[in-house]
Amino acid sequence: MTGTIGQHELSQMFQSAAARIRERHAVLSELDSASGDGDHGATMLRIADQLGDGAVRPGESAEPKAILHDAGWRILSVDGGASSSLYGTFFLGMADAPECARPLDCPAMAAAFEAGLAGLSKQTKARPGDKTLMDALVPAIASLRAAADTGKSVGEAMHDAAEAARAGAESTIALTARFGRAKFLGEKTRGHQDPGALSMALLFEGFSIALTNKKETQ
Amino acid sequence: MPMKKFINRPENIVPELLEGLALAFPDKVRLTGSNLIVRAVPKTKDKVALVTLGGSGHEPGLSGFVGEGMVDVSVAGEIFAAPGAPRVLEAIKLVHGDAGVLLVVLNHAGDLLCANITMEMAQREGLNVKMILVHEDISSGSKNNPEERRGLVGILPVYKVAGAAAEQGSSLQRCLQIAERMERNVRTLAVAVNTATHPSTGHAIFELGDDEMEIGMGQHGEAGMGRMKLKSADDTVDIMLPMLLEDLEVKEGEELLVVINGAGATTLMELLILLRRVSQILKAKGIKLARGKVGEFITTQEQAGVQLMIARLDAEFIDLWDAPCDTPAIVVR
Numbered sequence: 001m002t003g004t005i006g007q008h009e010l011s012q013m014f015q016s017a018a019a020r021i022r023e024r025h026a027v028l029s030e031l032d033s034a035s036g037d038g039d040h041g042a043t044m045l046r047i048a049d050q051l052g053d054g055a056v057r058p059g060e061s062a063e064p065k066a067i068l069h070d071a072g073w074r075i076l077s078v079d080g081g082a083s084s085s086l087y088g089t090f091f092l093g094m095a096d097a098p099e100c101a102r103p104l105d106c107p108a109m110a111a112a113f114e115a116g117l118a119g120l121s122k123q124t125k126a127r128p129g130d131k132t133l134m135d136a137l138v139p140a141i142a143s144l145r146a147a148a149d150t151g152k153s154v155g156e157a158m159h160d161a162a163e164a165a166r167a168g169a170e171s172t173i174a175l176t177a178r179f180g181r182a183k184f185l186g187e188k189t190r191g192h193q194d195p196g197a198l199s200m201a202l203l204f205e206g207f208s209i210a211l212t213n214k215k216e217t218q
Numbered sequence: 219m220p221m222k223k224f225i226n227r228p229e230n231i232v233p234e235l236l237e238g239l240a241l242a243f244p245d246k247v248r249l250t251g252s253n254l255i256v257r258a259v260p261k262t263k264d265k266v267a268l269v270t271l272g273g274s275g276h277e278p279g280l281s282g283f284v285g286e287g288m289v290d291v292s293v294a295g296e297i298f299a300a301p302g303a304p305r306v307l308e309a310i311k312l313v314h315g316d317a318g319v320l321l322v323v324l325n326h327a328g329d330l331l332c333a334n335i336t337m338e339m340a341q342r343e344g345l346n347v348k349m350i351l352v353h354e355d356i357s358s359g360s361k362n363n364p365e366e367r368r369g370l371v372g373i374l375p376v377y378k379v380a381g382a383a384a385e386q387g388s389s390l391q392r393c394l395q396i397a398e399r400m401e402r403n404v405r406t407l408a409v410a411v412n413t414a415t416h417p418s419t420g421h422a423i424f425e426l427g428d429d430e431m432e433i434g435m436g437q438h439g440e441a442g443m444g445r446m447k448l449k450s451a452d453d454t455v456d457i458m459l460p461m462l463l464e465d466l467e468v469k470e471g472e473e474l475l476v477v478i479n480g481a482g483a484t485t486l487m488e489l490l491i492l493l494r495r496v497s498q499i500l501k502a503k504g505i506k507l508a509r510g511k512v513g514e515f516i517t518t519q520e521q522a523g524v525q526l527m528i529a530r531l532d533a534e535f536i537d538l539w540d541a542p543c544d545t546p547a548i549v550v551r
Contacts, residue, residue: 029419037298037438038419042228073304076335079232081273081299081328085335088302123331180327184358184440 006103017206018052031195035182040195043080050074068095093119110148131175136200140165155211162208169201221420228418243546255281263315266384278547279516287543288381300328303335318346318390324369325353350397357434371479372404382541403530410435412522455495473508477527482517
């Protein structure tokens with residue numbers, strides 16, 4: 001268990017999230033076939049490659065800002081339709097948080113993730129309930145904030161966030177898509193988990209695994 | 219069933235097709251930088267440059283519209299997926315001269331996100347860039363909800379008139395005005411009769427019964443306004459054209475450009491038969507078919523179907539439409 005998140009921890013979080021996405025990419029494509037063109041897994045693999053590579057910056061500063069900015073820019077450069085724009089914007093938004101100038105304790109980590117969400121919210125009108133990655137992300141960040149406010153460690157907070165993200169992603173099964181290409185299928189999307197929400201949940205699961213050194217159950 | 223397509227590794231489709239495009243039209247386009255298609259002979263720096271972006275798999279769109287009199291650089295994304303914003307910024311910087319850049323974007327979620335992020339980056343860097351969003355598909359949103367409407371082949375006349383204005387030396391503000399006015403005067407409705415295979419995944423992008431067609435289907439199998447029994451060419455036009463005329467509020471005596479865009483597997487024979495019926499209806503209503511174009515401009519692999527597009531023309535638009543251009547997809551001399 002670590003007290004703060006610096007370069008070493010972020011690097012582990014990114015590599016762990018990339019590994020989690022690689023494990024489940026086939027499921028992401030399968031879900032996307034129900035509501036989109038079935039390539040979400042392939043896109044997330046390309047994003048995972050950039051996330052994993054961006055995590056290693058030998059000989060550079062340890063401040064989270066630089067690493068987050070680098071990861072965000074690399075992901076934004078992936079030709080991945082909406083997904084790479086959204087994930088890239090999220091990490092660039094995190095990098096903009098003043099807290100990211102030094103290693104993050106739990107409240108600073110919550111603030112950084114909130115800054116990522118704020119950046120993302122400027123680019124998309126999607127909100128919880130619209131059957132998008134927001135259904136996983138927003139509750140995950142609310143959990144981080146709640147955990148920080150009650151004095152939990154970064155590992156405990158991220159564990160809670162991963163649980164909330166997973167529950168949020170599962171909640172999309174009952175929802176009807178209102179954004180992206182899936183919205184044109186409307187009611188037909190009900191009954192399928194949103195692939196974007198699941199990939200966001202996998203990201204948080206990966207982060208949690210890295211910070212707790214404990215494999216989450218599927 | 220295995221996918222019957224002449225491809226190599228799925229991840230190499232985009233660079234390989236762009237390499238082929240540059241080889242097929244060496245006098246018109248070149249491949250440069252990170253998979254950017256640029257004009258073989260660049261425009262002088264005192265003129266406005268047109269930049270466009272979008273997913274691949276829709277050939278000849280969008281890179282096929284690069285050339286004299288139309289687009290200066292296209293940023294091709296992955297199959298059916300928008301490119302990353304940093305590559306669009308690279309493209310803008312490549313052609314940004316004294317007159318600035320017009321970014322022409324189709325309204326699809328990924329394309330618009332990428333374009334908005336690019337515009338923020340460009341403004342931060344002090345670049346002179348304006349954006350035009352094309353959203354003319356009447357099936358995907360009501361008239362009161364234009365931001366819901368997708369961009370289809372209506373991007374073609376927008377490229378053409380804005381590109382011609384840029385070539386003639388019009389300012390960025392003027393090119394934007396012309397593009398916006400054309401965009402407001404164009405409407406498209408699509409119909410699909412057979413599905414396509416996603417060339418990366420090998421899966422059909424939608425299912426459609428043997429005896430069915432779907433009016434309003436989008437470029438990626440997005441559901442339209444309803445499925446119905448397959449109809450004849452005339453009956454199909456009889457359903458679709460009045461919807462377009464009503465949405466654009468076309469009046470007797472007005473002049474139209476009509477584009478019939480094949481989705482990939484619909485033959486030129488069929489496109490011509492459809493155009494014939496369009497002409498008959500327009501004549502009966504006292505509307506002039508001033509310009510007509512049939513062919514494959516924006517396709518979706520081997521999908522069968524068409525995009526029927528109408529645009530209201532006036533003297534200025536006709537001049538710009540008739541102005542010379544020389545691109546892989548369209549040549550006007």
